[in-house]
Amino acid sequence: MLVTTPLEKSLTVKRLLNLWASRYVPDLSTLSLTSHKCTTTELMEAASPQGREKTASKLSQLIEIHCKCAGIRTSILFSYIPNVVNLTESQGIATSSAQVYQKVLSVYQKQSPNSGLITALSQVEAVDISTDLYKVSVMPKLELPEISSLVTILTPELMQFQSQHLSASNQKILGFMSTQFHLSSKVLLNRLSLPEQLLLSPYFKFIEEQVCIPWQRVCAAAGQHSLNSPILALVEQLLPKSQEIAARVYRKALELYPNYRSRRGKLDAPEVKASSIRDVEMFQAYLWVCVLEQNMAAMEKELFPLCEMVYPSVNVSWELVDKMVKLLVEKIIIRLDTQQKSIVQPYTTAMQKLFACR
Template structure:
């Protein structure tokens, strides 16, 4: 592990991640459960907010009024976490902890009863997105663009459908590589599906950050090193990752007009170039 990240830095950042959990639970305890969600529990409905995106109960639960309060309350904690990121000598440490945050969330949920899982899952999903996707930096970069910026318009067009894009890409991958198996299981495994869709959303977030910033620095210096470190530890196939990213680029291209292509091409091309020959880059 010391060869992956500096343990002192990772431990310091992990302490802030722990404070995120504590804040989430604090806000959760202050809330009254959504009546519709309680009805789902009484009916014995099973909800997995990390996989069942289209479930009507998922949509109801994700409309919890506490989400706005959660975002506001977590901002100071996440700001401290970002400061640790900035001060870390190895910027990959935050990425390593981000991955651990995802698996820790799954472990916590697995220890809860079904009603507890249903009530807590939307909070954890919201926070996981805040931790793994650079939303604040995307917003800051967007704020520097004029309101009539074509790049900003492109991001505003595709960012809201990033989850749908991720699901479509995963479904296509599953169709093309149905026989793929790793130590964790096949592509139809719910855990693999959830984590991969999360990663596809993360890739889109970083892609839009690069487009708004006008360079590939964030992907080259943060996302690529993170993937080179983490993918082997979770048994991700390099070849499958490359093919999936090509499918992601194809899906993005299919959702824009021909006169928008020039805005996206430098960044999708850069993404594919950076993530080509991953097996060699990982050596």
């Protein structure tokens, strides 16, 4: 759940904000591509104020209908869960998500691209997203600019969205909401050129994650620590590796449970893969909130009750949850030195006990 967590302007918070922003680069696996190449001129034109206005204008007329179509697809995907949402609620979520996307477009038009992008593009004639040169030199420069201002502008919109559609007694709807955003983003990006997708997709990924992963709270909790805090250094070291860790946990789980099937399908189905990796990232974020706040309250009072409500409804066994938590702890511990292990182990031990098989 998204919880209002004001971000201080301290150096420790700023350092984690920079790491948080670096998450939001184009995810090529989610883009609908007709070509892997575009000219530098095309990308520069799309990044200009006029180009951003053109992109926003193109999508603005399509958002409502595409969010409704995504809502229908989401309803079909979640039809196996009794009483998640009815037709009226589904339409309401689609309408509210369309309003969020409109707000995203208004922010997108006002922001300038990362300052390093111009420099990176000046060194190449064309951008080929399949090359290592793109991944090393260009893609990092496509991350979100000014993430703190994005948080300030979009959080009230997302809080209103959440308050309208998510209740304490039915948090199963959280998965519905995140899937609604995921599918809406995919269909909207499909209407754009490659340069436009590269520039706008990080904004859409930010929205998807804000619904369910508490990265903002991780950054806010950094304000409790000094610049030389070993706890802060540990989180700084592992936060950028969260996507890699989640993918490794998922692959190992798939290896151990190749025939596992929940109500959403087999573990290797694309949508199940995406939600599984997202869940492992959510667990990591809650772990870092607990480590930085130096207590287990967020995990015990928020994450665990959510999982206890959602997983049985989609026929995800607690054995699989238990195993994936253990795999996550293994992937984290192996990256730490002795002092860092002593810091994090009380929290990872408590997490494993909390999610152990019943």
